[in-house]
Amino acid sequence: MGKISKKTLNKVLLRTQGCQFAHNYERMQSLSLTYCVSPVLEELYKDAPKELRVKAMQRYLEYFNTHPIAIPFILGIATAVEENTDEEHKDTVTAIKTSLMGPFAGIGDSLLNLTWFPIAGSIGASLCVANGSILGPIVMFLLINLLYWPLKYFGLHKGYESGMSLVDKFGVEVFDRLGDAANVLGVMVTGGLIATTVKLSTAIEFAFDEGDPLVLQTQLDSVLPCLLPIIVTFICYRLLKKGQGKNSAQIILGIIAVFLVLFALNYYIPGFPKIFA
Template sequence: MGKISKKTLNKVLLRTQTTQFSHNYERMQSLSLTYDFAPVIEELYKDKPKEQQVRAMQRYLEYFNTHPLAIPAILGICAAIEETTDEDHKDSVTNIKTGLMGPLAGLGDSMLNLTWYPIAGSIGASLCVESGSILGPIVMFLLINLLYWPLKYFGLHKGYEKGMDLIQNEQNGGLKIFDRLGNFANVLGVVVVSGLITSTVKLNTGIEFAAGEGTIALQDQLNNVMPCLLPVLLTALCYFLLKKGQGKNSVWVILGLLVACIVLSCFGILV
């Protein structure tokens, strides 16, 4: 697999687990990125002058910030470019690294922070709410890492194997594979969250109408027409309010729901 051994790449993979430990406000993840990539530089430059190794290290000390999930893929591509280019063309490493960190940061946020983390957290929380089981946080941890680790491993090793082809060669798919993963995550998120709404959001009305000598319960009629209509409407309202406030009003939304539910329950509107 070229000059860089699989053992060295696996060292890089393990080191990426510490990426978030050395943030700084000047260059963000640059220190941890340099630490992650050090095994590759040591292997590639072991028989070269020390000055070249120093310059190689300095390339990774420049400003860098992306999603931790994207770092292995970017380092895999950088490893391939470091291996195949001469010293006069090493600027391409910095250009590729800088060009990829933005798009892949957005992809990582959409796939994990905004999709998979809420799914895993909701499933774990539902286990705790329904039975008080300790399995809730364990399941959440496993769900996150069962997706996290394969994507990091695949990103690092495939990034190194494909090198520049992963970016330039549209015949091999280019970065479209990440677009497909993002679309898959969005679809999965919608399906799972939809199922969780019906199972965890409980909202029933106690409104009744007189009909001759008996009464008609509004909740029964709603269940006949569209079960779980009220939980869906409540979820849509919360989503609208949170989106309108860009998430900054989440505390007020929660407090408002608590107050509204207590007041409506006192009047028998909610049961």
């Protein structure tokens, strides 16, 4: 295992659970990263002069921002580089952190935040919607963490064992390609979730003197099934993007208010056209 003990690596793993608690808009995750890697630095520099210990800490206080699940893997590689390079070449640690944080941020956002998280959430939500079961949030929590924890554990230990050889073998470019592939997969999964979880149909009909009435929903389904769910999702997406995700509560309350008003109009005003089924 080298100079760093498995116990120390597990300390780093536990500390990564709180890697977002000290997030700031100047250096993003630098404070959390320094806190996470400090057990490694304490073990490596326990007999070193104070100046070297301070300099080692300062390497991790520089700007850093990536997906939280990728932090253990990057720290594993950084730890291996820390113990195998002399003080004159420690800039390699900063270089590897900087080169990996961008690609892993894209992979994490695409595969985890935009793919696995919605899948786990939709499974949990379906349990709640079907029968109001408390198992919904529990299942979602378990699905997320049954993937996240192994990724973090094996990422940290495998990154430490492989060190720079993993990056030298595949190159940083492979992570960019994985990010692009994950974006495509995320779009496909999100499209499937819209069709299966967003339910909206119209009850508008056009009556004629002769023959059966023209049902608008039937015509829409023949042209493009799930057109109304796609339109509603697109509107919500645009509103979320415009508000940078800070207006999600207002959007949810707004949707509820619109449909409550339409329901009240249909219920209290005779002859008011029924728009949604």
